Every structure is written in C-alpha cells, then in structure tokens.
Amino acid sequence: MDLKGLTVKKFNKGLVAGNFSACEAVEEFFNSIEEKDKKIDAYLSLNKDFALNQAEDTDRKIAKKEKINLMAGIPMAVKDNILIEGLPATSASKILENYRASYDATVIKKLKNAGAVFLGKTNMDEFAMGSSTENSGFKITKNPHDLTRVPGGSSGGSAAAVAADLAVVALGSDTGGSIRQPAAFCGVVGLKPTYGAVSRYGAMAMASSLDQIGSFGKTVEDAAILFKEISGHDDLDSTSAAASYGEELINPDFENIKKLKIGIPEEYFAPTFQSESRPDGVGIDGLDNEVGKNIEAVINDFKKSGFEIKKISLPHTKYALSCYYIIMPAEASTNLSRYDGIRYGIRSEEKTLLDMYKKSRSKGFGEEVKRRIILGTFVLSAGYYDAYYAKAQKVRSLILIKNDFDEAFKQVDVILTPVSPTLPFKIGEKISDPLSMYLSDIFTIPVNLAGVPAVSIPVKNPTTALPVGFQLIGRHFKEADILGLGQYYEQSII
Numbered sequence: 166m167d168l169k170g171l172t173v174k175k176f177n178k179g180l181v182a183g184n185f186s187a188c189e190a191v192e193e194f195f196n197s198i199e200e201k202d203k204k205i206d207a208y209l210s211l212n213k214d215f216a217l218n219q220a221e222d223t224d225r226k227i228a229k230k231e232k233i234n235l236m237a238g239i240p241m242a243v244k245d246n247i248l249i250e251g252l253p254a255t256s257a258s259k260i261l262e263n264y265r266a267s268y269d270a271t272v273i274k275k276l277k278n279a280g281a282v283f284l285g286k287t288n289m290d291e292f293a294m295g296s297s298t299e300n301s302g303f304k305i306t307k308n309p310h311d312l313t314r315v316p317g318g319s320s321g322g323s324a325a326a327v328a329a330d331l332a333v334v335a336l337g338s339d340t341g342g343s344i345r346q347p348a349a350f351c352g353v354v355g356l357k358p359t360y361g362a363v364s365r366y367g368a369m370a371m372a373s374s375l376d377q378i379g380s381f382g383k384t385v386e387d388a389a390i391l392f393k394e395i396s397g398h399d400d401l402d403s404t405s406a407a408a409s410y411g412e413e414l415i416n417p418d419f420e421n422i423k424k425l426k427i428g429i430p431e432e433y434f435a436p437t438f439q440s441e442s443r444p445d446g447v448g449i450d451g452l453d454n455e456v457g458k459n460i461e462a463v464i465n466d467f468k469k470s471g472f473e474i475k476k477i478s479l480p481h482t483k484y485a486l487s488c489y490y491i492i493m494p495a496e497a498s499t500n501l502s503r504y505d506g507i508r509y510g511i512r513s514e515e516k517t518l519l520d521m522y523k524k525s526r527s528k529g530f531g532e533e534v535k536r537r538i539i540l541g542t543f544v545l546s547a548g549y550y551d552a553y554y555a556k557a558q559k560v561r562s563l564i565l566i567k568n569d570f571d572e573a574f575k576q577v578d579v580i581l582t583p584v585s586p587t588l589p590f591k592i593g594e595k596i597s598d599p600l601s602m603y604l605s606d607i608f609t610i611p612v613n614l615a616g617v618p619a620v621s622i623p624v625k626n627p628t629t630a631l632p633v634g635f636q637l638i639g640r641h642f643k644e645a646d647i648l649g650l651g652q653y654y655e656q657s658i659i
C-alpha cells in the first residue's frame with residue numbers, strides 16, 4: 166500500500182474494491198508512524214487498539230456489502246485540544262498531563278458515525294498559543310521537509326502528520342492562523358471555516374470569539390470532504406450556525422468558478438515587497454521576497470487562465486495584530502481560569518488554598534500561556550478595560566470587519582494573499598522574540614477577526630526548496646467559492 170499521495174477518494178476506492186481492508190490500512194499507518202515519527206514527533210499519543218476497533222466496523226460493513234461513507238476507514242489524526250472519549254486530551258499542556266476526555270466533541274461524534282479512524286492525537290503549541298509548535302509542554306514537532314525547521318503552529322502536529330503520510334487527513338483548530346500557517350509550512354492544504362460553520366463543542370477553548378475547528382488534507386478536495394462531514398448546526402454550541410453545505414464543496418462546477426473575481430489587497434503586495442516602496446504606514450512589513458515572488462506567480466497563473474484579477478484595499482490590516490493581541494489574551498485568560506488544580510489536571514499540594522492555586526498554575530502552565538494570561542487579565546482590569554478591550558472590540562467590528570472586508574467583497578468574490586510572510590523558520594530562531602513570532606500571523610489574523618472562511622494551498626512548483634502557501638479568503642459561508650477555486654488551481658493550472 167503506497168501511503169504517498171493517498172487521498173480520501175483513492176483510499177475509498179481501494180477499500181471498496183477489496184485491495185486492502187480498513188484494519189490493514191491501520192497497520193500500515195502504524196508501521197509508517199513507528200518508522201518516521203521518532204524524527205518528526207507529530208503525535209503526542211497513539212491509540213492502535215481503538216483505531217483497529219473503529220476500522221473493524223467498516224470492514225464488517227464492507228463484508229456485508231453495506232454502503233459506506235467516503236470517510237469510512239480513513240486513518241486520520243486529531244489535534245490534542247479536541248476531545249475523544251476515553252483518550253488523552255492535553256492541549257500539549259503539563260497542567261492536563263494525565264487528563265482523559267470524558268465525552269466526544271461534536272466533530273468527533275460526526276466522524277465516528279461516518280466511520281473515520283482516529284490514529285492518535287497530535288502535538289501543538291500549548292493551548293494553541295503559538296506559531297511553531299515549540300510552545301508544546303512535551304516536545305517539538307519538526308517540519309517533514311527539513312527537520313531543522315518548525316512545522317508552524319499551533320496545529321503543527323496535524324499538518325506534519327498529513328505531510329509525512331502519517332495520516333490521510335487531520336483536524337486542527339484556528340484562532341489566528343493555526344491551521345493555515347502550519348499547512349503552508351508543511352506543504353498541505355488547511356481550511357479555516359466560517360465562524361459558526363463547525364461546532365466547537367468538545368474543543369478546548371482558547372479565544373471563543375475567534376476559535377474554529379477545521380481540516381487538513383493533501384488536496385483541497387480532501388480538506389473539503391472532511392469539512393463537509395464536520396460542518397452543520399449543533400444545539401450544544403450556541404455560536405454554531407444553521408448553514409448547510411452541498412455537493413459543490415467537493416464537486417465544484419468550474420464554469421461557475423471561472424466567473425469568480427479575485428481581489429489582491431494592494432498593501433500586501435508592494436511592487437518590490439520591500440518596506441521603502443510602500444506608502445507610509447499602509448504596507449505590511451516583513452514579507453519575504455521569496456514568498457512574494459511565489460505568490461505573484463500564483464496570481465499570474467490565475468490571470469493566464471482568464472480569471473479577472475482586481476486590486477483591492479484592506480487598509481486596516483495594520484491594526485489587526487494589536488487588536489488580536491488584546492482580544493485573544495482577554496478571552497484566553499478567562500477560558501483558562503478553569504485550570505485551577507481543582508477541577509482538572511495537576512494539583513500542587515500546599516497548605517493554603519491560595520498557595521495551591523498559585524503553585525498548580527505556575528507549575529502547570531508554560532511561559533507563553535502565562536504571558537497571555539497576564540496580558541489578558543491586565544486588559545480586562547477595571548482601570549484599563551475601556552482603553553484596551555473595549556477599544557479593540559470597536560476596531561474589530563467597526564473597522565476591520567465592516568469596512569475592510571465588506572468593501573472588498575462588494576468588488577470581488579475571493580481575496581488572494583500570502584499565508585505567512587516568511588518561509589518555515591529554524592527551530593529556536595524566533596522562540597525568544599515573541600513579537601517576531603506574533604508577526605507570523607499578520608495575513609491570517611484579520612480573517613479570524615472578521616469570521617470569514619479561508620484556505621491555505623501549497624504553491625505548485627515553488628522556486629524554493631521549502632513549501633510556500635497562498636491564502637484564498639471568501640465571504641461568510643462561501644467555502645464553496647474558495648474550495649472550488651482551490652480545486653481549479655490544483656487540477657487545471659500546470
């Protein structure tokens with residue numbers, strides 16, 4: 166069985182044709198994990214018996230000639246902040262080291278019903294805070310394309326698992342870029358759905374007004390298949406929407422796709438990609454020439470294929486990062502207050518209750534998580550609430566969402582941008598400089614603030630040895646537009 170290039174549809178075909186059984190596939194993947202994951206460290210925990218049990222169900226159905234779901238038997242990976250009943254769920258934090266989930270997340274329930282097989286839980290930045298997976302409390306995942314470099318983050322384990330053929334598809338979460346940036350760094354596809362399109366019930370909350378669960382695949386089609394399976398309204402998540410998606414996610418009508426107008430935010434693509442060439446205060450610093458050149462090649466490919474390309478403006482992107490680093494820590498500091506040594510996770514036995522709280526949290530949380538709890542508590546404190554949190558919320562809703570994206574989507578259907586301003590960086594390169602790490606998400610964060618969907622797609626034949634990703638951003642609930650355009654790029658542009 167060749168795991169390389171194995172997509173959902175290829176797997177399904179082979180399974181139905183009897184070329185292999187679902188249980189054999191599990192064995193194959195575990196062999197591959199055994200061989201390769203010592204070096205990559207994509208997985209935090211593995212669950213072979215559990216996976217074999219799930220696979221047996223599908224094999225039984227096939228033996229009885231029952232119709233199976235496209236996701237049946239598919240060996241997949243799950244980020245460790247998503248709950249699977251009975252299995253470890255640590256969010257890569259020491260504070261949850263021995264915690265096991267007591268129920269299934271809604272996405273897991275749906276995938277279990279579809280027959281998908283969970284091989285294991287993947288490494289991540291602790292509580293999804295980071296862009297390199299170096300903030301994991303347990304280990305650092307390496308980029309399968311170059312083991313000295315980071316896979317991106319925070320869903321670095323899921324992206325690396327798919328890239329290294331240690332899973333066919335994977336689940337991740339994206340609060341500011343955590344699916345799209347690691348997808349770009351590892352050369353796979355990553356989708357952050359519209360806010361509300363996928364239930365977050367059973368996902369450990371980081372910043373609840375921004376968090377979304379989404380999909381990784383080797384192809385846009387695979388990311389679309391997984392997304393279709395997990396999307397839909399859920400009574401258990403009050404933010405989940407009633408949107409429903411049809412077959413066009415997976416089988417787009419390219420005649421319609423060819424009519425989509427593509428917008429290029431001019432501030433993101435100054436002519437030489439150098440800061441001197443940009444008008445004062447408008448452009449975005451730090452876009453690597455190498456990344457810029459590759460994104461430009463993608464734009465030219467679309468042009469050559471006859472797409473209408475239009476310059477647009479997202480002038481307030483420069484405020485997005487500041488806005489995000491107030492709202493996100495504020496919400497995270499509140500969400501993380503539940504890890505107190507009493508309800509979950511490790512407890513430091515101290516003489517007084519206050520000491521017990523303090524020591525449990527000091528020992529259990531890593532540096533980055535503590536930094537954000539302190540930041541968040543500060544911006545929410547009585548004297549500073551209006552100056553920081555309330556102001557950031559206004560900037561978010563009045564300027565970033567209402568003006569920038571609404572105006573842009575009056576003129577175009579899809580927006581094309583880079584995913585990350587840099588290529589995958591070296592392990593250790595940015596870890597002691599939080600600001601440069603935060604800047605990794607400059608192109609992805611505005612999307613979360615606006616709640617719109619976006620997908621990261623690998624540039625074909627990049628000029629670099631390392632993968633580069635481009636981002637397609639769509640209107641609310643128009644995943645079909647970005648996934649359709651992505652599939653067009655994959656299949657029709659050489």
Ligand code: GLN
Nearest residue numbers: 293295339340341342343
């Ligand atoms: N890298 C960003 C951060 O550190 C985004 C994280 C995420 O999307 N979970 O907050």
